[in-house]
Amino acid sequence: METLINHLIQQGYLKTPLIIEAFRKIKREDFVLEDLKDEAALNVPLPIGWGQTISQPLTVAFMLELLQPEPGDKILDIGSGSGWQTAILAYIVNKGKVFGIERIPQLFKFGKSNVNKYSFIEKKIVSFICGDGSKGLKEEAPFDKIIVAAAAEKIPETWKEQLRIGGRLVMPIQSSIWLLIKKSPTDFVEQEFPGFAFVPLINDG
Ligand code: SAH
Numbered sequence: 001m002e003t004l005i006n007h008l009i010q011q012g013y014l015k016t017p018l019i020i021e022a023f024r025k026i027k028r029e030d031f032v033l034e035d036l037k038d039e040a041a042l043n044v045p046l047p048i049g050w051g052q053t054i055s056q057p058l059t060v061a062f063m064l065e066l067l068q069p070e071p072g073d074k075i076l077d078i079g080s081g082s083g084w085q086t087a088i089l090a091y092i093v094n095k096g097k098v099f100g101i102e103r104i105p106q107l108f109k110f111g112k113s114n115v116n117k118y119s120f121i122e123k124k125i126v127s128f129i130c131g132d133g134s135k136g137l138k139e140e141a142p143f144d145k146i147i148v149a150a151a152a153e154k155i156p157e158t159w160k161e162q163l164r165i166g167g168r169l170v171m172p173i174q175s176s177i178w179l180l181i182k183k184s185p186t187d188f189v190e191q192e193f194p195g196f197a198f199v200p201l202i203n204d205g
Contacts (some may be wrong), residue, residue: 002024008043028054052199076099080100138158144177168181
């Protein structure tokens with residue numbers, strides 16, 4: 001993994017010291033299926049069952065650098081899957097809070113048990129919710145940051161509403177990653193980064 005992390009630093013994907021530290025401390029091999037542990041340090045997505053994947057390290061690095069998570073942040077992580085990115089966020093926010101939402105019950109359990117290898121649930125830094133994240137998590141809003149791991153067709157208004165002023169939303173729309181920064185309840189600065197691949201966001205209605 002150290003080779004991969006150094007590679008991501010050299011290529012300019014990983015930049016922020018605290019994000020780099022979190023990548024080093026949270027081991028991707030703790031978040032993959034038993035028979036794929038040897039492949040955890042490869043820069044590829046890997047199957048985690050139920051047609052889903054643990055994201056590619058390059059993509060997670062790129063999205064986290066756009067999100068700029070900081071200590072004390074309250075973050076919503078939509079499509080938490082294996083829990084790898086959730087755990088990286090938990091390490092960074094430290095005494096903040098991360099809410100992970102996953103709609104597939106078996107992955108919700110898988111993510112929970114993986115994240116608890118680092119005691120983040122016991123320490124009440126991470127809470128997992130099993131359900132549809134396409135409407136966000138109203139009862140815990142507003143969030144400082146929202147990050148999404150599955151691609152929607154367009155930007156759901158509810159996510160924008162659930163962001164605090166100054167907050168950042170990073171999400172895939174089709175095959176682009178978008179960064180939105182909330183300047184006022186109705187003004188957002190938007191930036192698009194094309195050329196990525198994601199599993200679809202499933203709207204449970
Ligand atoms: N960060 C995760 C990514 C998993 S892939 C990891 O690296 O393991 C994206 C995940 O989004 C899948 O587990 C999928 O089940 C989930 N997902 C898709 N639509 C969703 C929705 N509407 N609400 C919550 N989770 C969703």
